[in-house]
Amino acid sequence: MxxxxxxxxxxxxxxxxxxxxxxxxxxxxxxxxxxxxxxxxxxxxxxxxxxxxxxxxxxxxxxxxxxxxxxxxxxxxxxxxxxxxxxxxxxxxxxxxxxxxxxxxxxxxxxxxxxxxxxxxxxxxxxxxxxxxxxxxxxxxxxxxxxxxxxxxxxxxxxxxxxxxxxxxxxxxxxxxxxxxxxxxxxxxxxxxxxxxxxxxxxxxxxxxxxxxxxxFSADGVEVIIKGVSTHPGFAKDKLQNAIKIGSEIIAKLPKNELSPETTSGKEGFIHPTDFVGGQEECSLHFIIRDFETDGLKQKEDFLERICQEVLENYPESSFEFNVTEQYRxxxxxxxxxxxxxxxxxxxxxxxxxxxxxxxxxxxxxxxxxxxxxxxxxxxxxxxxxxxxxxxxxxxxxxxxxxxxxxxxxxxxxxxx
CATH class of the missing domain: 3.40.630.10 (Zn peptidases)
Incomplete structure (x- = not known):
């Protein structure tokens, strides 16, 4: 003692x-x-x-x-x-x-x-x-x-x-x-x-x-940069593609009952949005991806990227970047x-x-x-x-x-x- x-x-x-x-x-x-x-x-x-x-x-x-x-x-x-x-x-x-x-x-x-x-x-x-x-x-x-x-x-x-x-x-x-x-x-x-x-x-x-x-955990960070189309809201019909709304749709498509910190335990990994910043022309979403298996990280990142692609299909004049940063293993x-x-x-x-x-x-x-x-x-x-x-x-x-x-x-x- x-x-x-x-x-x-x-x-x-x-x-x-x-x-x-x-x-x-x-x-x-x-x-x-x-x-x-x-x-x-x-x-x-x-x-x-x-x-x-x-x-x-x-x-x-x-x-x-x-x-x-x-x-x-x-x-x-x-x-x-x-x-x-x-x-x-x-x-x-x-x-x-x-x-x-x-x-x-x-x-x-x-x-x-x-x-x-x-x-x-x-x-x-x-x-x-x-x-x-x-x-x-x-x-x-x-x-x-x-x-x-x-x-x-x-x-x-x-x-x-x-x-x-x-x-x-x-x-x-x-x-x-x-x-x-x-x-x-x-x-x-x-x-x-x-x-x-x-x-x-x-x-x-x-x-x-x-x-x-x-x-x-093994851990990565993901940054999704959304580039929308900005215009004056008074003349926006069929022109405006609001990056904030596009980002919100991506967040809304994440599973509600799985793959999140609040719904997982033990050896289950997750996709976790940590912040959302920017405006209607451009915004960025940051995520942390966690899994005990490195292959599990890649699967979750591919899943998140597919969500981004599906959402952006409805916004042909807009685009996104998907950047993965290794954090630790x-x-x-x-x-x-x-x-x-x-x-x-x-x-x-x-x-x-x-x-x-x-x-x-x-x-x-x-x-x-x-x-x-x-x-x-x-x-x-x-x-x-x-x-x-x-x-x-x-x-x-x-x-x-x-x-x-x-x-x-x-x-x-x-x-x-």
Whole structure:
């Protein structure tokens, strides 16, 4: 069990990190998408140096790299990386976060004071009944909390502090990576793997206590650009072909009872429109396409393109572009080749006194892209819940267990070398 001084440090750093606004922006092409993410990056660099790590760098793209040097006599210990992201979701405000600690939770509804209509109820949060006696951290009701993924940042920071201060715990080189823009699908876009120098890695960005996630969606983004025919509405008869209406017809043709996030679960994929912008002459529709099988992505994209073609047949003077962008792929394809990476994570959870749960995630992490870039990287729980919403929460005790798992992993890789 983690000593109280490390738990206090963990909570202190988490509360400090969530107060820094790091919301990313999917519509800005610069990198990182928002400069304010670097405000947190600078704090993290200072914290890493303050706990005694000498090799720390913030690069021009907003990535934080650090190394805790090996203290093992073995020369064959793999270099293991721990990664969390600094940005918070564009879906909910992350400005002026006011974190609240609900000490010794006893199962009551948690009414958030700055907006009493925001209430955390156990029937809406399945893991809350497992938190009796724990300390729950929420925001105040008007913002998200930022546990996704600042819980991971604080957990990695605390684990590194523990390893620096307890040299009797043997480990190889431990690499730390903090990334920007994960929430907008660009978290690994400019990462320098040669500089990082890791052999295997773990993202600390998962939900429920004990989870080890070795499988994700495969993911693409689709942009449909519709070019209509614009004219003065007073003289539009038989001339106007309104791009907004054409786009609306495409959306209306999507299935109502299948192939959407709200109608799927488990291993079922979906087509999800995320925004619709423009005017009557030209507009664009953006979709995210998800499936656990890469072939399933292509099938869904072909289906969506056929809908576009069918709709545009009724508008002979109009046209559309259909642009597909690869986002990430199911990391299980890579992790199955390196089973020891997930196996060590399961053992690390077990050593923390927690029952491990190896499962897939209906989403993705930086680890998805990193795995296909040559750095096998499953995802481990950080304790965060109700992501991207004003009801987001995390428990101090679950965060503490995540710290133990990181420490255990450092030991396990050294022991098995």
């Amino acid at each position: 983690l000593e109280q001084k490390y738990i206090d440090f963990l909570v202190e750093r988490f509360l400090a990190y969530v107060k820094i606004d790091t919301q990313s922006d999917p519509f800005i092409k610069s990198f990182p998408s928002t400069e304010k993410q670097k405000n947190l990056a600078e704090v993290l660099v200072s914290d890493l140096k303050r706990i005694g790590i000498k090799e720390v760098e913030l690069d021009q793209n907003g990535y934080v790299y650090a190394t805790v040097e090996s203290n093992s006599e073995k020369t064959t210990v793999p270099k293991v990386m721990f990664c969390s992201h600094m940005d918070t979701s564009p879906d909910c405000s992350g400005k002026d976060v006011k974190p609240i600690i609900h000490v010794n939770y006893q199962g009551e509804d948690l009414v958030l004071p700055d907006d009493p209509s925001v209430i955390l109820k156990s029937q809406n949060h399945p893991d809350l009944p497992n938190q009796i006696g724990n300390d729950i951290i929420t925001a105040s009701g008007t913002t998200l909390l930022g546990a996704d993924n600042k819980a991971g940042l604080a957990e990695i920071m605390t684990a590194m502090k523990f390893l620096v201060e307890n040299p009797e715990i043997k480990h190889g080189d431990i690499k730390v990576l903090f990334t920007p823009d994960e929430e907008v699908g660009r978290g690994t876009e400019k990462v320098d793997l040669d500089k990082l120098g890791a052999d295997f890695g773990y993202t600390i960005d998962g939900e429920t206590l004990g989870l080890v996630e070795n499988e994700t 199911n990391m299980k394809e890579v992790l199955d080749v390196h089973p020891e990476v997930s196996e060590n994570a399961v053992e690390a959870v077990r050593r923390a006194g927690v029952s491990p749960k190896l499962q897939s995630i209906r989403g993705g992490t930086d680890g998805s892209r990193l795995s296909f870039m040559g750095l096998p990287c499953p995802n481990i729980f950080a304790g965060e819940h109700a992501f991207h919403s004003k009801e987001e929460w995390v428990s101090v005790q679950d965060m503490s267990k995540a710290v133990e798992v990181i420490i255990n992993l450092a030991q396990i890789w050294e022991e098995k070398a």
